Amino acid sequence: MRAIELSAPSLDGLRAVNLPQPEPGPGEVLVRMRAASLNFVDLAVATGRYPVPRFPLIPVADGAGEVAEVGAGVTEFAVGQRVIPHSKPLWVGGPARLETSRATRGVVLPGSLAEYVVLPASALVPTPAHLNDEAAATLPIAATTAWRGLRAANVRPGSVVALIGTGGVSVLALQLAKAAGATVVITSSSDEKLERARALGADYTINYRSTPAWDEAVREMTGGNGADLVIETGGTQTFGRSVNAAAAGGTVFVIGFVTGTTAQADLFAIMTKELNVQGNTTGSVADLRDVARAIAASKIAPVVDKTFPIGETPQAYAYLAQGGQHFGKIAIAHEGR
Structure with a gap:
């Protein structure tokens, strides 16, 4: 072969x-x-x-x-x-x-x-x-990872989801979150990509080149509350901002290390906001089966x-x-x- x-x-x-x-x-x-x-x-x-x-x-x-x-x-x-x-x-x-x-x-x-x-x-x-x-x-990695993130944060109508970048996991998370009735904030360095994200249903978009403090922008867009779920893809350069962008009782779902695997964060913020910081290594066959069913039911492309x-x-x-x-x-x- x-x-x-x-x-x-x-x-x-x-x-x-x-x-x-x-x-x-x-x-x-x-x-x-x-x-x-x-x-x-x-x-x-x-x-x-x-x-x-x-x-x-x-x-x-x-x-x-x-x-x-x-x-x-x-x-x-x-x-x-x-x-x-x-x-x-x-x-x-x-x-x-x-x-x-x-x-x-x-x-x-x-x-x-x-x-x-x-x-x-x-x-x-x-x-x-x-x-x-x-x-x-x-579907195996990107959709399963996005699905597990949404489930970890119990995303439902009214939840706020923040996504970093417009790679595979973020875009599928956007589509799944909108199907669940959530509000979605997504970041990118490209205005053209942000326009495409809005066409898929993104409620708020942030260009992190022109707005480096994108975490503060997330909080401002959500009335100071922050996001119930932040899907953390960046690693070294983004983890601290993801913690700041998260709402009290929220989840920072750590899935990537594009900018490195060593990160710093404010432990006081994690404690006082009672954040759930969860790592992820994709998910099981059962998780893939669940997200495939959800994608079929919602006709997500x-x-x-x-x-x-x-x-x-x-x-x-x-x-x-x-x-x-x-x-x-x-x-x-x-x-x-």
């Missing part, structure tokens, strides 16, 4: 290869991959900023495809059915456990840049019927900024690496579709 391998922690290490086609065992499913989508973790793996046990590896955690063959005992899926493999296939449900949550596709396990992949049937979720493969491929053919995988990574160029997600389409 055709695949892309990453032979070293460098974008120059991406190469096309031919590998033996895997076969499903009992309880397993052979999935023909149709599309993949990039996340920051994929770029971090490919640039040496995220540890992996060994090279070469088949990269990219997220993807979507269709069932090509089922192993013995599999009854819940049929050949030809469109499915989404979860990025953490061993984490079926319940709270995170290191032995299951660390087993990530494209890091420890084979990822989505292969023509075929074998996975436990318990790791698959049916694809919402209204989504194409590229849109479906955005994940935003795919640009799709690259698999033969242009290095260019897709380079586009993500430029930073601030995309709005929503970057997809990679397998050939022979």
